[in-house]
Amino acid sequence: MQGGRAPRNTKVKPRSRLGCDNCKKLKTKCDETKPSCLKCSKRGIDCVYSLEMVFQNPKMGHRKPKRLSKSPVSNKRSSLGASESAPLEKSVEKCLLLPFNMPSFIPSSEIPILPLPENLLDHPYFREAFDFYRHFTAILLDNKNLLDLLVSHALTHRSLVLTDENYNPHLIELLVTRGMYNLISTVGSARNEVTCISALMLCTQRIFSVADTDKYREIIEIAHTSYMAYIENDLDITRNDTGQYVLHEKKNCLAYFLRNWIGYFEIIGLMMYMAPNRANTFFREKLVYEQFELRNDSKIDLFLGFNIDFLLIFDRLIPILKEADKTNDHISSDVLAKALEWEHELRAQYQQFRSTPAKPTDPTESDDILNATNEVFYNTGLLQLYRRVYKIPRNSKIVQNMVTKIYKRFKHVIESASSAENCAILPLFVAACESIEKEHRNFFYERFKIQFLGGNFPTGDVLKILVETWNTGDPWIKSAERVAGENGFFLI
Known part of the structure; x- marks a missing residue:
């Protein structure tokens, strides 16, 4: 040692790349x-x-997507790892029709599609997000029929929105057919709730792909059968004095949710459904909620976007619409009496909703968007009654006042291409058909145009129906018959 000083340690301590x-x-x-x-x-x-510390993967930054050389369907769970997945490509830029300023449009990204689940556990924030995968997405890995249907849905959407050179419609039908076969074979099994979910997913896939709307009855019947088998074996579900199943919003959350999902298809869906060539448009033998009593904690249902009691009242409107649509002239006194009673019930329920204070733990009453969707559904029920049952002319002040109320709610509160607009597609469609003001028509047309460009392809028929309805002055039912009579029409 010289100069009394120890030699300096020049070795640099390695720093972790995963530090804060x-x-x-x-x-x-x-x-x-x-x-x-x-x-x-x-x-x-x-x-x-x-966030970069988890998803950054320099080795994958410039990988080119490989063409499928083998069967694109693999049952190996290990193939879902991030090391085997290519990053999202900027192929969306090939599609010149998509409006990139849409609020709901997700921009292209270099992040791998499927990061390893272990990475998501590195931080509490990611662990919380991963909770969705654990409880919902992961169910697909153990239920092949549900996975088949979801994959077919995704491939259909991709083929319609993006330029997909690997798209194979035959493969899509194989997935759907296999999923449908497995679906039928699982009715009455120990996992009836999964069968019900799969049937509802199949309904969505068929509607979205604008195919087989005439088979809707068969699919929804599978959902009904499997759902009833599920709740009959659920020991947490009780019956009231009249024999109805009592479903609590929180205590029986899955049964409650599935019941309302089926109800949305069968009630809201039937309000704007036309079977091919008008055959079997209405097929229900009894009311959707006839066997059920719902006990909700929130004033506005977060899944539906409106007061759940409205759905039960709309359920009783379907038979009235069925009778009224049979004639273009005056309705019978019996149907008129039922319609007047129905209107009184709907108005009374709306007044009760407005006057009843919300529970301290219920955040829905103060939510502007939920209140907007709730109001547009209420006015849509009245619009359906006045136009399709009472046959009130479109240019009536009563009708146009309802249209204006719906228009203002969408313009000032419900954003374009938002999830709220998707949930309120029925009010948007009905108000658009019944509008006469140029400002209103332009607004509604642009909203549906954005929906179409964003991938909601059944709205392509809506744009044609709107033009046909506005040009002829006919009810939208007749316009839909001319535009999509052979294929049927279903917007949901």
């Missing part, structure tokens, strides 16, 4: 303790772990 942002900026070693490292805790500052 603050330690990276200070170029100090981070102990990577989560949710807050020791250095940030001592300084009393927020400890933030960057």
Whole structure:
């Protein structure tokens, strides 16, 4: 040792690339303790772990997508790892029709499609997001029929929205056929709830792909049968004094949700459904909610976007519409009496909704968007009654006042291409058909045009129906018959 000084250790301590942002900026070693490292805790500052640390994968940045050389369907769960998946390509830019300024449009990204689940567990924030996969998406890996239907749905959507050179319609039909076969074979099994979900997914896939609307009855019947088998074996579901099944919004959350999903298809869907060549448009033998009593905690249902009691009342409107649509002239006194009673019930329920205070734990009453969707559904029920049953002329002030109310709610509260607009597609369609003001028509037409460009392809028929209805002055039912009579019409 010379000069009394020890030689300086020039070895640089390696820094972890998974450290927090603050330690990276200070170029100090981070102990990577989560949710807050020791250095940030001592300084009393927020400890933030960057999103890039989890999903960054330089090796995958410039990989080219491989063509499918074997069967694109694989049962190996290991093939779902991130190391085997290519990043999202910018192929969406090939589609010149898509409006990239749409609020709901997701831009292209270099993030791998399927990051390893282990990475999602590195931070509490990711762990919370991963909870969705654990409880919902992961169910697909153990239910092949549901997986087949979801994959076919995704491939159909991709082929319609993007330029997909690998699209194979025969493969799609094979997936759907296999899923349908497995679906029928699982009715009455121990997993009836999965069978019900699969049937509802199949309904969605068929409607979205604008195919087989005439088979809707068969599919929804599978959903009905499997649902009833499911609730009959659920010990948490009780019956009231009249024999109805009592479904609590929170206690029986899955049964409650599935019942309303079926109800949405059968009630809201039937209000704008026309079977091919008008055959078997209405096929229900009894009311959807005849066997059920719903006990909800929130004033507005978060799945439906309106007061659940409205759905039960709309359920009783379907038979009235069935009778009224049989004639273009005056309706019978019996149908008129039922219609007047129905109108009184709907108005009374709406007044009760407005006057009843919400529970302290219920956030729905103060939500502007939920209140807007609730109001447009209420006015849509009245519009259907006045135009299709009472036969009130379209240019009536009563009719146009309802159209204006719906128009203002969509313009000022419900954003274009938002999830709220998707849920309220029935009010948007009915108000558009019954509008006469140029401002209103232009607004509604643009809303549906954006829906179509964004991938909701059944709205392509809507645009034709709107033009036909406005040019002829006919009811939308007749316009839909001319536009989509052979294929049928279903918007949901």
